[in-house]
Amino acid sequence: MKPAAFAYCAPRTLEEAISLLDEHGYDAKLLAGGQSLVPLMNLRLARPTVLVDINRVDGLAFVESGDEVVRIGAMTRHHTVATSSEIRGASPLLSHAAGHIGYRAIRHRGTLGGSLAHADPASELPCVAVTQSATVRVTGSAGERTIRADELFLAEMTTTLAPDEIVTSVAIPRIRPDEGWGFREFVRKVGDFAVVMAAALLRVADGRVASARLGLGGAEGTPRRVTEAEQALVGSVLGAETIEKAARVAAEAVEPTSDIHGSADYRRRLVHAMTRRALQDALGRLEAGHG
Amino acid sequence: MSYRKQPKLLGARVRRVEDPRFLMGKARYIEDIELPGMIDAAFVRSPFAHAEILSVDVSEALAVPGVIAALHGQDLSGRVKPTVCDAISDGWQSSEFPALAIDRVRYAGEAVAVIAADNRYLAEDGAALVDVDYEPLTPLASVEAAQEPTAPLLHKGWKGNYFYRDRHAGGDPDLAFSNADGVLEIELATRRHGGIPMEGRGCIAVYDPIERVLTLWSSTQIPHLIRSELANCLGLPENRVRVIAPDVGGGFGPKSHLNPEEVAACVLAMDTRRPVRWIEDRREHMLACFHSREHYHKARVAYSEEGEVLALSAEVTVDCGAYSVYPWTAALDPGMSLFIMPGPYRIRNFRCETLAVATNKCPYGAYRGVARSANCLTIERAMDAVADALGMDPVEVRKRNLIRDEEFPYTSVSGFVYDDTSLIESLDKVCAEADYEGMRERQRLAREKGRLLGIGVVTFIEQTAPAVDEGVPINFRYDSALVRLDPSGSATVQLGTHSHGQGHETTIAQIVADQLTIPLDQIRILYGDTQQTAQGIGTFASRTAVVAGGAAHIASGQVRDMLAERGAHLMEAAAEDVELVDGRVTVRGSGTRGLSVAEVARATYYHPELFPFGWSPLLEAAGTFDAGHGTYANASQIVLVEVDPETGAVEILEYHIVEDCGRMINPTIVEGQIHGGVAQGIGGAFFEELIYDEQGQLLTTSFMDYLIPGPTELPDFRISHLETPSPTSPNGIKGVGEGGAVAPYAIMAAAVQDAIRPIGNVFVNELPLTPERVLGFVDRAAGRTDREARRSG
Numbered sequence A: 001m002k003p004a005a006f007a008y009c010a011p012r013t014l015e016e017a018i019s020l021l022d023e024h025g026y027d028a029k030l031l032a033g034g035q036s037l038v039p040l041m042n043l044r045l046a047r048p049t050v051l052v053d054i055n056r057v058d059g060l061a062f063v064e065s066g067d068e069v070v071r072i073g074a075m076t077r078h079h080t081v082a083t084s085s086e087i088r089g090a091s092p093l094l095s096h097a098a099g100h101i102g103y104r105a106i107r108h109r110g111t112l113g114g115s116l117a118h119a120d121p122a123s124e125l126p127c128v129a130v131t132q133s134a135t136v137r138v139t140g141s142a143g144e145r146t147i148r149a150d151e152l153f154l155a156e157m158t159t160t161l162a163p164d165e166i167v168t169s170v171a172i173p174r175i176r177p178d179e180g181w182g183f184r185e186f187v188r189k190v191g192d193f194a195v196v197m198a199a200a201l202l203r204v205a206d207g208r209v210a211s212a213r214l215g216l217g218g219a220e221g222t223p224r225r226v227t228e229a230e231q232a233l234v235g236s237v238l239g240a241e242t243i244e245k246a247a248r249v250a251a252e253a254v255e256p257t258s259d260i261h262g263s264a265d266y267r268r269r270l271v272h273a274m275t276r277r278a279l280q281d282a283l284g285r286l287e288a289g290h291g
Numbered sequence B: 001m002s003y004r005k006q007p008k009l010l011g012a013r014v015r016r017v018e019d020p021r022f023l024m025g026k027a028r029y030i031e032d033i034e035l036p037g038m039i040d041a042a043f044v045r046s047p048f049a050h051a052e053i054l055s056v057d058v059s060e061a062l063a064v065p066g067v068i069a070a071l072h073g074q075d076l077s078g079r080v081k082p083t084v085c086d087a088i089s090d091g092w093q094s095s096e097f098p099a100l101a102i103d104r105v106r107y108a109g110e111a112v113a114v115i116a117a118d119n120r121y122l123a124e125d126g127a128a129l130v131d132v133d134y135e136p137l138t139p140l141a142s143v144e145a146a147q148e149p150t151a152p153l154l155h156k157g158w159k160g161n162y163f164y165r166d167r168h169a170g171g172d173p174d175l176a177f178s179n180a181d182g183v184l185e186i187e188l189a190t191r192r193h194g195g196i197p198m199e200g201r202g203c204i205a206v207y208d209p210i211e212r213v214l215t216l217w218s219s220t221q222i223p224h225l226i227r228s229e230l231a232n233c234l235g236l237p238e239n240r241v242r243v244i245a246p247d248v249g250g251g252f253g254p255k256s257h258l259n260p261e262e263v264a265a266c267v268l269a270m271d272t273r274r275p276v277r278w279i280e281d282r283r284e285h286m287l288a289c290f291h292s293r294e295h296y297h298k299a300r301v302a303y304s305e306e307g308e309v310l311a312l313s314a315e316v317t318v319d320c321g322a323y324s325v326y327p328w329t330a331a332l333d334p335g336m337s338l339f340i341m342p343g344p345y346r347i348r349n350f351r352c353e354t355l356a357v358a359t360n361k362c363p364y365g366a367y368r369g370v371a372r373s374a375n376c377l378t379i380e381r382a383m384d385a386v387a388d389a390l391g392m393d394p395v396e397v398r399k400r401n402l403i404r405d406e407e408f409p410y411t412s413v414s415g416f417v418y419d420d421t422s423l424i425e426s427l428d429k430v431c432a433e434a435d436y437e438g439m440r441e442r443q444r445l446a447r448e449k450g451r452l453l454g455i456g457v458v459t460f461i462e463q464t465a466p467a468v469d470e471g472v473p474i475n476f477r478y479d480s481a482l483v484r485l486d487p488s489g490s491a492t493v494q495l496g497t498h499s500h501g502q503g504h505e506t507t508i509a510q511i512v513a514d515q516l517t518i519p520l521d522q523i524r525i526l527y528g529d530t531q532q533t534a535q536g537i538g539t540f541a542s543r544t545a546v547v548a549g550g551a552a553h554i555a556s557g558q559v560r561d562m563l564a565e566r567g568a569h570l571m572e573a574a575a576e577d578v579e580l581v582d583g584r585v586t587v588r589g590s591g592t593r594g595l596s597v598a599e600v601a602r603a604t605y606y607h608p609e610l611f612p613f614g615w616s617p618l619l620e621a622a623g624t625f626d627a628g629h630g631t632y633a634n635a636s637q638i639v640l641v642e643v644d645p646e647t648g649a650v651e652i653l654e655y656h657i658v659e660d661c662g663r664m665i666n667p668t669i670v671e672g673q674i675h676g677g678v679a680q681g682i683g684g685a686f687f688e689e690l691i692y693d694e695q696g697q698l699l700t701t702s703f704m705d706y707l708i709p710g711p712t713e714l715p716d717f718r719i720s721h722l723e724t725p726s727p728t729s730p731n732g733i734k735g736v737g738e739g740g741a742v743a744p745y746a747i748m749a750a751a752v753q754d755a756i757r758p759i760g761n762v763f764v765n766e767l768p769l770t771p772e773r774v775l776g777f778v779d780r781a782a783g784r785t786d787r788e789a790r791r792s793g
C-alpha cells in the first residue's frame, strides 16, 4: 500500500495550478484534502504521475454570505461546512449533512470541492448540492464556467469536469424561514459511508405543500432529486399519509445499485425509510416554526 | 519456615505497569525497529484463487533501481521445506504449505514471489513487474463447491477435498432420540472473519554469518513455536535460530502462526546478508492473514416435556481454506467442536461428526475463542429452540439443564472433566443484575407501543488453558518461568509466554510480589525472546495467567525458600523459625528487624564464605506448570436490543455480564479482557464478514468493506464477578482472555429473534446479523415472500 512514484507540485495561484493541469492532462491530479485520493493512490488504483496540491493556493477557502446564496470556497473543509455559523444560517441542511461525513479527523482534512469532484455516490455534500440546486463554479484553461450541481455528476465517481478544470466555489441557495428541512442517512456504523441518504426541503403555504425538494444519495450511481415524489407532495396537505405516499413513490422510482453494502432490494427499502424519516423531520421543523 | 500467608497483591486493582509506554506512544513494535542496512520486502500475491503457475519471471523487477533481490517458489523448492502440519488421526489427509507457491496457487492472495528493495515503495514497484504466467483452474470457493464430485482435488494424493473428518459419540443418542418427547432440528452458520489486530503482521529477519545465527523479529504470540518450525523449514539447529517478539499490537490468534512470509524473509536475509523487513499492509492482512470462524452446523436435539435436553447430535463443517497451518493444523476448530458442543449442560447422549473442508480460500487459523463462539451459538440456540417449542422461558430451560453445583467435578459426555464453576449461580446473578423480570415487563410495554425490544440470555463454560493429549502435533499443557533474584534484591522473571495487551507485566508481577514480598517495581517481567527465556509455548487459549502464572508462582516460591534458608543461616536461626514479611527475613517473635531481601541476596552472591560450602550462590529457580487439560471458567450474560424493522439496524440497549474466572489476579485487567472480547464478539455478531465471490475473490479487502465495531457501536458493559477458585491451578486462577468473545453470537441471535417475535416466529441462525440479514428474518417472520418483501420497499 505505497503509491507509485509521482511528481509533486504545490502552486500558489490558480493560474499556475491550471497550467500544470493543462500541461499534464490526464496524468495529473489535484490534491485537496487527500482523503479520497491518497487511499486510492496507496492502493495504486490511482496512479497520477503529477500531483498538483492546491492547499497553498490563495482564495479557495472562504465563506461568503449573500442575500440569495451562500458561496463557499472549494477548499473549505467539511468541518467548517458543518460548524460555520454563516453556513448553518444559510443552509442548516448542508451543515447538518456535513457533520455526517466520516470522522472528525477526516472532516478536518476533506474539502467541499474534493467531495464534489470525487463524486462518490454515497457522499453527503453532492446529495445536498443536488437537492438544493447548488451551482458549482469551475475554472480551467478555457476560462470560468458555472455548472448546475445535477449536471456535474455523470456516473459513479465521474463528473463533467474537464481534466484541467478546478472547482473553485459552490453557491448554495439560502433556505427560507418558511421552509422545513430533513436529512437522514443509514450507516452501518457511525462515521461509515452511508448506504442510502435522503434530503428533504419543503415549503408549506396555506396548509398545502407549495414546493418540495427531495434528494437521494447512495441509492444510485449519482445523487438525484426524485421529482416523482416531489410532485406527489406538492399541493397536498402534509401529514403522515402524504409523507408515506411520497416515500413509497420514491422507493418505486429509484433503480438502486447492488453491492456488498446492500442489495438493490435492500437499498430500495432504505430509500423508503430514509425518505419518510427525512420528510417527517422536515414537517417537524415546519411545525416547530423554524426551517 | 513460614511465609507471609496473606496475599497482598493478588486480587488488587493494580494499575498496569506497562501502560505508560503504550499510552505515551513509546512502545516498540516491529516497525519501530531500525537496523543498519535494512531493506523492505513486498510480496507478489496470486490474483487467482486456483491456478497452475506456468512460469515466473522476475527479471524486470530486478532491473528496477533499488531492487536488491527476488525469490519465487522454484527458488525455494528443495531448499526450504514446506510446512506440513498434520493432525494425528485416521481421518486426516496431509498437505504441504510452501512459503512461496511452487507450481500451483490455492487462494487469491497466496504469496508467489517476494521482492526486496531499498524501501517498500520500490519493493512494490518491483513486485508489480514480476511476470507470472497462470493457467486458471476451477476455483472451489465454498464448502459446497469443494464437495462437488467433479471438483478438482486441491492437494496431491487426496481422496476428497477435506483435511480431516472425525466423529465422537457418548452415551446412547439413538435410544435417547427414540424415547424423547420431542426432537427438533436446527442449522446454523457463522461467516468467515478474523481477529484484525490493530498492528498487522510483520517481521525483520537478520542473518549473522559470523555467529551463524538467524534472528527473526516477529509480531507473534508464540516465539518458541516459531523458532522450532523455522529451524525445521530452513534445516538449522534451534540454537542458531533466535525469535524475538517485541511489543505486539494485538494478537487475538491471527498472530499465533508461522507465516509463510516470515520464512521467505529469512531466506532473503540469508541470501542478501541484509536485515529484511516485511510489514504487512491492511490489504495483505485481509487477503492472507489466516481467517477464522466459518462454521456450518446442523444439530438435532431430543428433549423431554419438562424441558430437559436428552440428546444432541451434530454435524460440524468448517471451511478451512487452502492449507493446514502451523502449529494448529486444520483440525483446530472442527476437532475442538467434537468435545465442547454440549457446553455447560447435563447432556448425557451426544454424537458429533466433523469435517474440515479444503477450499480455495485463505487458510484458517486461530482466533480468540477458537470454535467456542460457533459451538456456543449452536448449543444456546438449541436451548432457545427447546424453550420456544415448550413455551418455556429461556432462563428456565437453561436452569433445568445446567450442571448442578454438587455435580462438580463433572465429567462431560465427551470426557472433559469440569473442575468447579458457578453455572447456576452466575445465571441467577445475571438475572438479578439485569432485573430480568423487570426487563421482560419493559419489553412488554415497549411492544405495546410498537417497539421491537428483544432479550437474549446465554450461559457458557469455557475450558481455559486447554490442552489435548491426542491428535495434536504439539501438546501445549505447560509453560515456564525463570525467576532470578539479583544482588540488589530485585527480581527478574523470564516467561515462556508473551504479552500483547493482556497486562502480564503487571499480573505475573503481582503473583511474584506476593511470594517474594518485595514491591511490584522491584520485579521485572521479560518475555518474547527465545534466547533469553526457557522453552515456552506462548500466549493464546486463555492460558498465560494459569500456566505462566502457575510457573512463576512455583519458581518464585522456590526462590523465596532459598532466601529464607539463607536468611535463617545468617541470623543463626533455625529455618523453621524465620518468616518473610514485607521484604524482610525475620525470626518469628524476636522483635528484631531481621534482614532485608537485598541484604540476604547480597550476602548470598558476594559472600559465599558466610554459608556452608556447597550452597549455591544463585538465587534463581526455573518453574514450569502443567495445567493438565485446563481450568474451567464460566459466565452468564443478558442483553436487551432493539430492532428497527425498516432498516434492520440493531441497537444494543443493555449488556449484562456475570463472569467467573476463578480467583482474579487483577479485576481491572479481567474487565478489560472482557470488554475487548465482547467487542470482538459483537463484531462477529453484527459487522465482520470476509466475503468471497464465486471465483474465490475476496471482496472485503479494506475497512471500507469489512466493518469492525468502534466505541460508538459498543454498549456499556455491566460486569460483575464471581470467584470460584480453580482446584487445578496455584492461586485458584482460571483464564479469561477469550471468554468475552464466546457469547455474543449466540446472545445476539437470540435477542434479535426475540425482538421480532411480535411480527412472527423465525429462527435466527445466520451471522453476522447485518441489517439486510435482519430484514430477511423480519420478512420471514412476517411470512413475506422475497417478492413481496421487494415490493414492500
Ligand SMILES: Cc1cc2nc3c(=O)[nH]c(=O)nc-3n(C[C@H](O)[C@H](O)[C@H](O)COP(=O)(O)OP(=O)(O)OC[C@H]3O[C@@H](n4cnc5c(N)ncnc54)[C@H](O)[C@@H]3O)c2cc1C
Residues within 6 Å of the ligand: A029, A030, A031, A032, A033, A034, A035, A036, A037, A038, A039, A074, A075, A078, A100, A101, A102, A103, A106, A109, A110, A111, A112, A113, A114, A115, A117, A118, A120, A122, A123, A124, A125, A161, A165, A166, A167, A168, A191, A192, A193, A194
Ligand atoms: C475513513 C473515511 C471516511 C469517509 N467517510 C465519508 C463519508 O461518510 N461521506 C463522504 O462524503 N465522504 C467521506 N470520506 C471522503 C472525504 O469526505 C473526502 O474528503 C472527500 O470525498 C474528498 O475530498 P478531499 O478534499 O479529501 O479530496 P481529495 O482526496 O484530495 O481529492 C479527491 C478527488 O477530487 C479531485 N479534486 C479535489 N479537489 C478538487 C477541486 N477543487 N477541483 C477539481 N477536482 C478536485 C482530486 O483530484 C481527486 O480526484 C471519507 C474518507 C475517509 C478516509
